[in-house]
Amino acid sequence: MQTVCHLAMLPYEQAKKYSTRTVFEYQDFGSKVWKSASWTDFAENVRRISRALLSLGVGVQENIGVFSQNALQYIYTDFGAFGVRAVTVPFYATSSENQLEYVINDANIRFVFVGEQEQYDKARRVQALCGTLERIIVFDPSVTMAAHDNSSMYFNDFVKLDDGTEKEQELQQRWQELNDDDLVNILYTSGTTGDSKGVMLHAGQFAAALKANDECVDLGENDRVITFLPITHIFERGWDILALTEGATLIINTNPHDIQQSMRERHPTCMSAVPRFWEKVYAGVQAKIDNASPMQKKLFREALETGRKVNVECVSKGKKPSMALALKYAIINKTILALVRKQLGLEKPNIFPTAGAVVSPEVETFVKSLGIKMIVGYGLTESLATVSCNHKDKPFTVGSVGIPIKGLSIKIGENNEILLKGPTITRGYYKRDSLNKEAFTEEGYFRTGDAGYLKDGELFLTERIKDLYKTSNGKYVAPQAVESKLLVDKYIEQIAVIADERKFVSALIVPAYGLLEEFAREYNIPFASRQELCDNPKIAKMLTERINTLQQGLAGYEQVKRFTLLPEPFTMENGELTNTLKTRRPVIIKNYAEVIEKMYEE
Numbered sequence: 001m002q003t004v005c006h007l008a009m010l011p012y013e014q015a016k017k018y019s020t021r022t023v024f025e026y027q028d029f030g031s032k033v034w035k036s037a038s039w040t041d042f043a044e045n046v047r048r049i050s051r052a053l054l055s056l057g058v059g060v061q062e063n064i065g066v067f068s069q070n071a072l073q074y075i076y077t078d079f080g081a082f083g084v085r086a087v088t089v090p091f092y093a094t095s096s097e098n099q100l101e102y103v104i105n106d107a108n109i110r111f112v113f114v115g116e117q118e119q120y121d122k123a124r125r126v127q128a129l130c131g132t133l134e135r136i137i138v139f140d141p142s143v144t145m146a147a148h149d150n151s152s153m154y155f156n157d158f159v160k161l162d163d164g165t166e167k168e169q170e171l172q173q174r175w176q177e178l179n180d181d182d183l184v185n186i187l188y189t190s191g192t193t194g195d196s197k198g199v200m201l202h203a204g205q206f207a208a209a210l211k212a213n214d215e216c217v218d219l220g221e222n223d224r225v226i227t228f229l230p231i232t233h234i235f236e237r238g239w240d241i242l243a244l245t246e247g248a249t250l251i252i253n254t255n256p257h258d259i260q261q262s263m264r265e266r267h268p269t270c271m272s273a274v275p276r277f278w279e280k281v282y283a284g285v286q287a288k289i290d291n292a293s294p295m296q297k298k299l300f301r302e303a304l305e306t307g308r309k310v311n312v313e314c315v316s317k318g319k320k321p322s323m324a325l326a327l328k329y330a331i332i333n334k335t336i337l338a339l340v341r342k343q344l345g346l347e348k349p350n351i352f353p354t355a356g357a358v359v360s361p362e363v364e365t366f367v368k369s370l371g372i373k374m375i376v377g378y379g380l381t382e383s384l385a386t387v388s389c390n391h392k393d394k395p396f397t398v399g400s401v402g403i404p405i406k407g408l409s410i411k412i413g414e415n416n417e418i419l420l421k422g423p424t425i426t427r428g429y430y431k432r433d434s435l436n437k438e439a440f441t442e443e444g445y446f447r448t449g450d451a452g453y454l455k456d457g458e459l460f461l462t463e464r465i466k467d468l469y470k471t472s473n474g475k476y477v478a479p480q481a482v483e484s485k486l487l488v489d490k491y492i493e494q495i496a497v498i499a500d501e502r503k504f505v506s507a508l509i510v511p512a513y514g515l516l517e518e519f520a521r522e523y524n525i526p527f528a529s530r531q532e533l534c535d536n537p538k539i540a541k542m543l544t545e546r547i548n549t550l551q552q553g554l555a556g557y558e559q560v561k562r563f564t565l566l567p568e569p570f571t572m573e574n575g576e577l578t579n580t581l582k583t584r585r586p587v588i589i590k591n592y593a594e595v596i597e598k599m600y601e602e
Helices: 007-018 039-056 072-083 097-106 117-129 155-159 168-176 203-216 234-245 256-266 275-290 294-317 323-334 336-343 361-369 433-439 479-486 513-522 530-535 537-550 585-591 593-599
Strands: 022-027 034-038 063-067 087-091 111-114 135-138 183-188 198-202 224-226 249-251 352-354 374-380 385-389 409-412 417-421 446-455 458-464 492-498 505-511 560-565
Touching (some): 007 072, 007 234, 039 072, 039 168, 063 097, 072 111, 097 183, 111 117, 183 234, 224 256, 275 294, 275 352, 409 446, 433 446, 479 492, 479 537, 513 530
Parallel strands (some): 063 087, 352 374
């Protein structure tokens, strides 16, 4: 049963309830050894950090920065700050120095907690450019600090600022003053266009969101929840805190590249993810099917079809499968499908929330056919994650983003824009009065910028209004919808659709180089570099056929007519991706202007 209390008091209330039971499984920086921490450890460490923050002189509603990958210390620092009514401003571990400087100055941050060497070095370099930044506190004890750096300290030394008694009375006073109007986070959006802006999240928003999500999803104290997305991301942040309110064990995966190994080692029952994770699983399994023997192919495809009939045609519609189908599925589920899930580390899968981008029906159907309960949803930083999702024990439609959570009012406005109002919606952007006037309607509804519609109580997305392209022929194209169709192909790693003011749709494609090289070797296609591989006509012909098959359901004017394979991927370093790995279209169009123009030459 969910524990309901102010966010700041959650560690203490759960420690009373669960005591020495494990709440965190984690690895120290640079270590592969898994350790555990109990609810009592959680509460005691958070209390020490709160008092250490008071020793530093952190004021009520003061902003402090956390610039780190997922780590135990990150979570402790967050909750320690909540306890003294401070505001944490999270940075992505991959944030650039320019982003760091901008946010520190915008939020007047005095103290920044950093993770490893990379984050320390960046923070140190911008310190001279940030008039308010007084101290850098380093989580990883192996970080080498700069010579003559007298303002930084290691996290272990920071915690020792708490002498155990001196600040307790002040801490108790802050606890008594806790209220729902406290600002607890400012999350700066990475921004696909323009400067990032700080989304203000209050304690009352968290309270409303946690209660509403508890009513939607089947999450409990026996679940093992692994972190995959950065805790800086509102989806992961909200999901992790929900798991803690339910008494679940949280497995902290520090290095995102290790996620599949961590899953196999720690056997999670739940994980939040973006569609790209499942697209890669889909592509990987399809590649294994392609390389299997005819008998194996037949068996696996039959297993998937049986899983589809049960989980998509029956369960999703609230129907019971026939006795014969149920019996067949029970056998296949314990053999073939169980083997695939075991390879993912998902021996006992429960629920897997997925949001952040369009989930293609093919991928959603595939995952659910495997016996993995993907919960498709929709949300924003401004809505404290969930706007809608598939609800437990209720029918759902593949292709929808679920049923709106309780307490949220949704209207469909001009251009079919989704408008939101309710206790989980932000009060606005930090120090952006003029922007806040534009962000809300006169009735107080938040403008999401996403277009969609409601049907039979479910929400469906159609396009991102700001991303909507208009061809020179006057036709509108939603690039994300086209991209999601093509990203399910195992040979496509990244894609950027081009169409605005153009006579037809084209695309820049970053291939899955390893798989493409395997294809080339299999068909004796010579290449000495990625560029030669991408330029080869036989490669282009193969991909053209695959792309044409995938986009058969699109209108003619929406279909990609020409594409260029790129020898290098889109990167954050080049400004082409946000910290959440969304494409920055204006930057890509600028960086590849010559390549794009060639696709439109007669």
